[in-house]
Amino acid sequence: MSLNDERFAARLREACPAPPPSADFDGRLARRRRGRPALLAWAGGTALAAAAAGFLLAPTALGPLMVPQPEVVASVTSAGSVESVASAAHSDELYAVLDLEAEDGNDLLPEDYAELADSLDL
Amino acid sequence: MDTVTREAAFQAFVASHRARAVSLAWRLVGGDAAAAEDVAQDAFVQAWRALPGFREEAALSTWFFRILVREAHAARRRGRLRSFWNELTGQEPAERRAPADGGLQRRILAALESLPRGQREAFALVHLEGFSVTEAAAVLGSAPGTIKSHVHRALVHLRSELADLAEEGEARNEPE
Numbered sequence: 001m002s003l004n005d006e007r008f009a010a011r012l013r014e015a016c017p018a019p020p021p022s023a024d025f026d027g028r029l030a031r032r033r034r035g036r037p038a039l040l041a042w043a044g045g046t047a048l049a050a051a052a053a054g055f056l057l058a059p060t061a062l063g064p065l066m067v068p069q070p071e072v073v074a075s076v077t078s079a080g081s082v083e084s085v086a087s088a089a090h091s092d093e094l095y096a097v098l099d100l101e102a103e104d105g106n107d108l109l110p111e112d113y114a115e116l117a118d119s120l121d122l
Numbered sequence: 123m124d125t126v127t128r129e130a131a132f133q134a135f136v137a138s139h140r141a142r143a144v145s146l147a148w149r150l151v152g153g154d155a156a157a158a159e160d161v162a163q164d165a166f167v168q169a170w171r172a173l174p175g176f177r178e179e180a181a182l183s184t185w186f187f188r189i190l191v192r193e194a195h196a197a198r199r200r201g202r203l204r205s206f207w208n209e210l211t212g213q214e215p216a217e218r219r220a221p222a223d224g225g226l227q228r229r230i231l232a233a234l235e236s237l238p239r240g241q242r243e244a245f246a247l248v249h250l251e252g253f254s255v256t257e258a259a260a261v262l263g264s265a266p267g268t269i270k271s272h273v274h275r276a277l278v279h280l281r282s283e284l285a286d287l288a289e290e291g292e293a294r295n296e297p298e
Contacts, residue, residue, distance in 0.1 A: 004288075005277050008277070008280075008281060008287065008288050009249040009250070009277070011287050011290065012230055012249070012250065012280070012284075012287065013249075013250055015226050015227065015230060015287070016226070016227045016230040016231065018144065018145035018146075018148040018149060018158075018250075019144070019145075019148060019155050019158075020141060020144065021140050021141060021143075021144045021159065021162070022159055025140060025144070025159065025162075025163075026136065026140075028159075028163060029136065029163055029166055029167070032163055032167050033167055033170050
């Protein structure tokens, strides 16, 4: 790499510094390490309860498909932060189920749905 | 590994990798601070679970950043799905925590976003976070030659997209 390339890269780093970790980074991490039950207790169960109740299990040719109700999706997406229990505990599953954008051929397989159902106690 | 030893080892690991993890995640998710923290946290939680199986910190570090890069990619994907869902349902997009400096930072992040995934990840690791080519190759599971190629192509693209910054850097380099 040329000297000009190095200077250019240094200029990018200088002009676009990444933010430091938040002050509560370690505290949040400790709570997450304690696992889902602790996390849920910490943040309260309202959003989670709504999310869990909002999933419907629909039989499809590929296997059981969990379909979140639109208002649940709205509540999760409007939370906007994984500080929310629903986001922390369920958004992965939620958006995985909503895998409408097949990328790199990574469509969900029937076993994925089964795993998601297990994780949501459905 | 007993509980106390494991806890101490993990705390030391977090302390030494926390800043770099959040920084790399921030660059890979397009400058969203909240998403970057989540990505870093998820990667650390996985590291905590895997810690007893690792004898060398270096091996855990490489593995950790590999997980982090994967989590960042998944976060980007979720973000796209979220936008897609919002469009479908006519909802306003959730507020995105963009950098405070809306001008230059935004341009740089947009230029990074326009890179193909392989180039973006290689460039961020090597040039923005200071990984060696060998380390980046281990993290990304690619050959060092592939990383060099990605980095070179990324530089060509970014110098074109951010020509004013490139010229500024060259002007600093000229003798007075």
